[in-house]
Amino acid sequence: MHPRPFHPFRRQPALGRGPFRRHLTGLLVSSFLVGAFAAVPATAAPAAPDELPPQEPGVTLRVFDVQVPLDEL
Numbered sequence: 001m002h003p004r005p006f007h008p009f010r011r012q013p014a015l016g017r018g019p020f021r022r023h024l025t026g027l028l029v030s031s032f033l034v035g036a037f038a039a040v041p042a043t044a045a046p047a048a049p050d051e052l053p054p055q056e057p058g059v060t061l062r063v064f065d066v067q068v069p070l071d072e073l
Helices: 019-038 059-063
Strands: none
Touching: none
């Protein structure tokens, strides 16, 4: 037994449905993905050495607790 009754005079699918719509959707999705991944990321100009604040040696070791006295490192 069929889940739906048989209709001998079934309407033709409207334009824009079926394979054309499937191809159009695939084309739009693929063009969006290509455009999103091909976009050139913005790059920042490196700062001049004059603009950087004075650096202190050993700041990283003081920020992170390494569980070892600094004399042993």
